[in-house]
Amino acid sequence: MNNITNSKAKSETTPTKTSEPKKLEINHQRTCNCPQSHINCLTGKEWVKKQVAIWECYYEKRDIRDKDVHPAAFPISLPAKCIELFTHRGELVIDPFVGTGSTLIAAQDLGRNAVGFDLQKEYVVLSNSRLKEPTLFGSETEQIAIQTDAHDIPLYLNEGTVALVVTSPPYANMLNTKRRNKSMRSDLRKKHYGKVLQYSNDPRDLGTMEVEQYSQALAEIYGGILPLLKPKAHCVINVNDLWIDNQRIVIHKYVIDALESVGYELRNIIIWDKRNLVNKVGIFGWPSNYITLTVTFEYILDFWKPAKLVRRD
Numbered sequence: 407m408n409n410i411t412n413s414k415a416k417s418e419t420t421p422t423k424t425s426e427p428k429k430l431e432i433n434h435q436r437t438c439n440c441p442q443s444h445i446n447c448l449t450g451k452e453w454v455k456k457q458v459a460i461w462e463c464y465y466e467k468r469d470i471r472d473k474d475v476h477p478a479a480f481p482i483s484l485p486a487k488c489i490e491l492f493t494h495r496g497e498l499v500i501d502p503f504v505g506t507g508s509t510l511i512a513a514q515d516l517g518r519n520a521v522g523f524d525l526q527k528e529y530v531v532l533s534n535s536r537l538k539e540p541t542l543f544g545s546e547t548e549q550i551a552i553q554t555d556a557h558d559i560p561l562y563l564n565e566g567t568v569a570l571v572v573t574s575p576p577y578a579n580m581l582n583t584k585r586r587n588k589s590m591r592s593d594l595r596k597k598h599y600g601k602v603l604q605y606s607n608d609p610r611d612l613g614t615m616e617v618e619q620y621s622q623a624l625a626e627i628y629g630g631i632l633p634l635l636k637p638k639a640h641c642v643i644n645v646n647d648l649w650i651d652n653q654r655i656v657i658h659k660y661v662i663d664a665l666e667s668v669g670y671e672l673r674n675i676i677i678w679d680k681r682n683l684v685n686k687v688g689i690f691g692w693p694s695n696y697i698t699l700t701v702t703f704e705y706i707l708d709f710w711k712p713a714k715l716v717r718r719d
């Protein structure tokens with residue numbers, strides 16, 4: 407057993423410079439009997455289905471869709487697909503921007519250890535309380551959310567222990583504009599019209615940063631995480647592009663550039679097909695300005711830690 411319970415007690419306070427947090431003693435070894443060369447516990451039949459690069463993700467009752475609780479939670483089924491693809495039972499998953507804890511719940515369901523990090527105490531408290539909900543999946547594994555700046559993740563974990571990083575990061579300060587929500591269902595559009603969807607005013611919050619500073623912060627955070635990964639461990643980032651003032655803000659390009667600059671290699675681009683979630687959209691641009699609706703899909707960018715690291719400065 408590990409001492410994660412002790413760590414949990416102090417997890418809900420931001421570490422200060424004077425008291426550096428103790429490394430978590432969380433298990434990270436496989437508990438399955440899969441051959442060493444396998445990258446997951448999937449059968450060949452299950453693997454074939456997952457090769458399709460367009461994913462649909464379903465929402466379930468446990469998912470948080472109320473934007474007053476959190477403006478941008480993804481469905482538990484999204485990190486669950488990544489965990490099944492890139493880890494074995496018993497291995498360690500981390501989410502640097504854990505929000506409401508969706509990744510931790512997916513890990514709990516699938517028998518993986520997991521640690522999530524978020525700047526905001528209320529999200530950390532929410533994540534840890536969601537993990538206490540009764541679950542059908544009895545598990546020997548542990549999941550925990552910790553309140554800290556993602557820059558500090560290396561203070562909590564040992565090198566070479568993490569099998570997967572999966573997250574949806576903030577989109578720089580791009581959501582800090584008054585929402586017009588033209589693509590939302592009319593009832594939701596009214597509810598959120600004019601609201602500014604942002605997580606906090608904390609200057610460390612990536613959601614407050616201009617894109618260049620954002621890209622730099624992502625590079626620093628993921629550069630710090632890289633040594634924690636096992637060789638060839640995957641790192642999955644779910645992002646979307648945005649249209650602001652008739653300009654496409656290519657968030658996914660900033661993310662790719664930031665991660666490649668610190669040594670990650672992009673392996674796959676998967677499209678999260680959200681057409682089943684979008685209804686009653688208006689006509690945009692017709693008849694003279696063609697713009698695709700970025701709400702109809704998101705990117706799932708799959709990087710890995712290459713066997714031989716190459717830093718691009």
Ligand SMILES: C[S@@+](CC[C@H](N)C(=O)[O-])C[C@H]1O[C@@H](n2cnc3c(N)ncnc32)[C@H](O)[C@@H]1O
Binds near residue numbers: 612
């Ligand atoms: C898109 S949300 C993640 C939502 C999450 N996937 C879920 O399902 O709830 C991004 C999160 O990053 C957090 N965040 C922003 N800057 C951060 C930082 N420097 N360190 C840690 N967390 C940060 C925000 O508080 C926010 O909850």
